[in-house]
Amino acid sequence: MNHIDAFAAYLKNERRYSPNTLAAYQSDVSQFFGFLNDKYHVESFDLVSPQMVKSWIYNGIEEKLNPRSINRKLTAINTYYKYLLRTGSIEKNPLSTISGIKTSKRLYEWVEEKDMNTLLDFTAFEPGFSGQRDKLMVELLYDTGIRRAELIGLKRQDVDLKAKTIKVLGKRNKERIIPIPTTLVHAIEAYLALRAAEGFDGQGFLLLTDAGEQLYPMFVQRCVKSLVGAVSNISKTSPHVLRHSYATHLLNKGADINAIKELLGHASLAATQVYTHNSIERLKTIYKQAHPKS
Numbered sequence: 102m103n104h105i106d107a108f109a110a111y112l113k114n115e116r117r118y119s120p121n122t123l124a125a126y127q128s129d130v131s132q133f134f135g136f137l138n139d140k141y142h143v144e145s146f147d148l149v150s151p152q153m154v155k156s157w158i159y160n161g162i163e164e165k166l167n168p169r170s171i172n173r174k175l176t177a178i179n180t181y182y183k184y185l186l187r188t189g190s191i192e193k194n195p196l197s198t199i200s201g202i203k204t205s206k207r208l209y210e211w212v213e214e215k216d217m218n219t220l221l222d223f224t225a226f227e228p229g230f231s232g233q234r235d236k237l238m239v240e241l242l243y244d245t246g247i248r249r250a251e252l253i254g255l256k257r258q259d260v261d262l263k264a265k266t267i268k269v270l271g272k273r274n275k276e277r278i279i280p281i282p283t284t285l286v287h288a289i290e291a292y293l294a295l296r297a298a299e300g301f302d303g304q305g306f307l308l309l310t311d312a313g314e315q316l317y318p319m320f321v322q323r324c325v326k327s328l329v330g331a332v333s334n335i336s337k338t339s340p341h342v343l344r345h346s347y348a349t350h351l352l353n354k355g356a357d358i359n360a361i362k363e364l365l366g367h368a369s370l371a372a373t374q375v376y377t378h379n380s381i382e383r384l385k386t387i388y389k390q391a392h393p394k395s
Contacts, residue, residue, distance in 0.1 A: 104146060105130055108184050117273035121250065129177035133157060146185060149195045154178075158202070172201040209375060211346040216333045217243060224332070230295045231311055235324050237292045238308060238316075242325065242340055245269075245279045246347035246365050249340040253316045256305045257293075262286050271366040279364055348376045 109127050112118040118126070136157050137143040143153065161171045175196070182194045212220075221240060226232035241252055251269045259268040265286055266278050289307075296303075301313035308316050321340050329338040344365070351361050362373040 104185065104190065105181075107188075108181050111184055112180075117275075119250065119272050122272070125173075126177040126180065129174040130181045133174070133178050136160065146182075147191050151195050151198055154195055154199050158199075162202070168202040168204045172204065175199070175201055209345040209349075210335045210337050210342055211349040212243075212329060212333045212335065212342060214350055217346060217350075220328060220332045224328070230292075230299050233288075233292045233295050234308060235328065237288050238321065238324060239328055239343065240285055240288050241267075241308075242343035243347055244282055244285045246344045247279070248344060248366075249318060249321050252308065252321065252340070253306075253318065255307045257307050258305065260289060260307060262289060269366070272368075275366060277363065277366050345376070348373070352376050 105127060108130070109123060112123050112126060134144065134146075137149060137153055140156065140160075141153055143149060158171060158175070161174070162168075179194070179196045179199075182191065182196055185191045186194050221236070221243070224236075226236045238252065241247065241255070242249075245267060247255070247267075247269055248271070251271055254270060255267065259270075261267070265281050265283065267281055269277050269279060271277060296309065299313065301309050303309040303313055303315060306315045310316060310320060325340045325343065326338045329335075329342065335342065348361055348365060351364075352358065358373055358377065359370065361376070362370055365373060367373050
């Protein structure tokens with residue numbers, strides 16, 4: 102087993118990284134060494150210098166890669182070298198003195214509450230199984246703030262209708278319990294009745310395609326984009342924007358940020374605090390529109 106394979110096994114078995122993160126880290130490290138091999142004819146991990154790493158960063162800038170993408174790749178490579186240091190394969194990490202690129206604070210987009218109400222309360226979904234499934238998909242994403250991968254992996258046994266909760270397996274296999282409203286309970290019950298009428302099993306997964314199989318990322322992406330795009334003018338209408346909407350609306354209604362952190366399954370409070378910036382920017386906009394001295 103080579104070092105990248107061993108690194109991948111470490112991320113999977115010890116760090117409990119998700120399959121998507123695992124694949125991204127492997128790809129980033131492989132691309133990094135591909136660049137070094139092409140430019141410096143360096144193939145071995147222990148021959149890499151800080152100057153070579155800086156050269157890789159500058160190359161990314163020249164190719165107009167998004168600074169956040171470069172920083173994400175840099176994190177993957179740094180994690181790889183920390184692993185090598187931990188296993189005694191190297192004595193010094195060439196990235197120990199390397200800093201990421203400065204980026205502007207990201208303000209996430211979200212769907213306005215009135216637009217979500219229009220989508221869920223007044224939109225005419227197709228009758229039957231498909232329409233009920235599509236509506237439930239949006240309701241689950243918005244009412245719980247779960248990620249697309251968590252939605253796809255949600256199983257019938259993870260839903261406790263009596264307790265009004267769902268159990269979600271998040272990043273690094275971290276499990277969390279999320280409360281669900283009564284309206285969502287009724288939506289799940291209605292969907293399950295239609296699913297039973299179709300005779301679908303779906304290997305235990307809650308949401309299924311029209312063919313009775315587990316959902317897949319592009320299926321969810323297309324459905325949410327179509328439905329959200331019909332009621333909102335925001336530029337991004339991905340499933341993740343419903344997660345942003347969930348967090349932003351909770352914060353605007355006075356929810357404690359630490360509680361939101363737990364509901365979202367964030368590892369640190371810093372990841373959740375971006376939504377406070379959203380709320381502050383919203384207040385600034387309202388102030389400019391309404392205050393006579395603005």
